[in-house]
Amino acid sequence: MNQSFLKYLRIAVSLIFFIATLSLFIDIHELIPTEFTESIIYFQFVPSFIKTFGLLSFTVSGFIIVIVLTALFGRVYCSSICPLGTLQDFLIRLSKKFRFKKKYVYLKPQTLLQNIFLGLFLISLFTGSLLAVNLLDPYSNFGRIAAGFFNPIISLFNNLIVFILESFEIYSLYPVTLGGYTLFGFLFVLSFSSLLIWLSLFHGRLYCNTICPVGTLLGYISKLSFMKIRIDDTNCTGCGICEIKCKGSCIDSDNKYVDHSRCVSCFNCLTVCPSHGIIYSSRIPKKLNLEEKNKTDYDKRNFIGSLLIFSIGLSSILKAQEKIKVFVKNKIKVIRENPITPPGAVSNEGFTEKCTACHLCVSKCPTKVLQPSFLEYGFIGMLQPRMDNFNGFCNYECTICGEVCPTGAIEPVILEEKKLIQIGKAKFIKDNCIVFTQKTDCGACAEHCPTKAVKMLYDEVEKVVAPKIDDKICIGCGACEYACPTQPYKAIYVEANTVHAKAEKPSEEPMEEVILEEFPF
């Protein structure tokens, strides 16, 4: 039977997942309702895994389906569902077109390396310090590329079109503000993309088969999968074309051996084989390959060894933590003790244990207050988003980040609840405030405050109208800090609650009714 259709099926499915996932990150005009996010990211292995155990709910357990799929069909996740995999397929296609890589040859598996990465990943996952998860998770890496590269490109393109349209008085499309791109975030994406481009252009799916911990993990399962790529001795002529075309470099045509742990089920071999010598089936062809048996033990030993090595080494690297500098008026610099997490994150600890830094929230945040961090959460929290009040402030009427977060690091909260979540508290630096330094009215902070935790009140001593903060109703949204016009440092800023608290509801005493008999003029 001709099984070429499997390849085309794979391409179709992968395009659907790729386009759907990418569109979440480049949705600059907020066209996709946030309810769709969960279904689009449902099958992404790492977010679904973290969310399942974070919420202890199995309604979000796409990863279990992925495991079942892998046990049945091999690593179809890697070839169809994983957006980073599809991105690499695009690059591999380019490489074919421009003939960077003419043929692949069978490579020996880098089992030790694979297990080191997997070990790091698992330790990171189970100890709650997600650095390795964040650096290695394919979905999150794709997210960062989409948020840090595709999103700005689409935004710039949009703005160019707007520029032209507006010259003709057409205002129906609007320019978008570019934001959410920090230098560090950009450099990270740049170096990761360079590695990915180099690997895929010249070595096919080497990233997936050597570095990616999800790939390695699924590889262990796919070894035992029900359906497999198998070489049929009776039909195989030993021409070796399958090996040449195998972007996983996992077919050894000389020994008629397929390394199923590294096969990503792309089915390219099925379409090129001239003699039905390679098939995708559940039947074991006549001659059983003995090599497979011997390899398993090796893997286990390496795996356990590397786990040990890294659990010892890791803990020492993770201590370094940088404090954030708040821009406060020339004279006084204030050190913000902790980074602020978005409402729904519950606590900094809980957040950093669940966030894989995929930057979907960064892409979606309408005010761009969510920004990738550098070392604010410490080394282990690198790239996890924080509230950057210099860039924006948390919109009072918005709960988008929690609605889209695929790992549950930011839990979804209803709006009324969110309006009372205190993520931090405003702090006032009198000596930086215009009202005191310039003796002129200002009030930008109080103007923006949605709960009136910051109020302008007459200061009897200094004879000025100055901001006063009511901690009880402050929610830490950062509107005051963002609006504060002092330079170069702010006169009001938000200090994080490392564990979110509940603010009191602002009072709603009714006003006296006014009856206007006559105009007072």
Add this chain to the structure above:
Amino acid sequence: MKRRDFLQKSISAGLIAGASLKLTGINSLFANSINSLEKDYDLVAIKGGEADAMFDKAISEFGGMKKFIKPNQTVVLKPNIGWDVIPENAANTNPKLVSRIIKHCFDAGAKEVYVFDHTCDEWTRCYSNSGIEKAVKDAGGTIVPGHSESYYQAVEIKDGKSLKTTKVHELIMESDVFINVPVLKSHGGARITISMKNLMGVVWDRGYWHRNDLHQCIADYVPFRKPDLNIVDAYAVMKRNGPRGVSKSDVVQMKSQIISTDIVAADAAAAKLFGFEPENVEYIRLAGEANYGQMDLSKLNISRLSI
């Protein structure tokens, strides 16, 4: 040269465009001189009705919209759309009023009515939750963004004491008619916000104003491009916690409206309505002293109406 002009001129046939521009220029000059002769009232105050019905009556008392708009002119409307709150909270201009003004503009022959604000909260949410985006679209107007610096052009403020230059939205300079539609409400920094304070939404860098004597900057900006008409929405008035407000408990129903061609007079009258003496609101005093308008209401010809 503005980028729009540049592109337009390079694309459209230069001669025809030039000629038609000249014509409208002469027309509007001519129109203005007639207006000043016909002017009866300096200020119309009205109370007791719905915002749109009050406007119908007040503008006809003022001589109708045709007095301000000639056929084929472009109009820019600047309501307050600063905040992501619902209309009941009265932090933004009443959408029914905005919609009715647009209708009058088109009835007077306006070619296009543009509406924008440089918002404080995230702008797409302000536009939609204020109800103004829908009101504008339903009335056939064009809602224009104001959130990108590219819309703003640097201008000089000639007699400015604190404000020497600022960046102003291109529509303010390009439109033939400028109608200011503030909402009257309390304000933490400026005490109250009305017509003059509403003009902070047509400039880009408000922080500069706050840093450099807010009241002086508000007054300094007034003569740059005075609105042809100020329509103060005092239907629902936020009496405390302004300019954003916390809830609709901050609001009282005053069911009033003040319209005037004189921005200082409009603010002086609205301040009194709110319960403040105009001279105690520093920017009104500064603008009055600089003769940017008449702060002394006794010197004005005022029509007071009720529905």
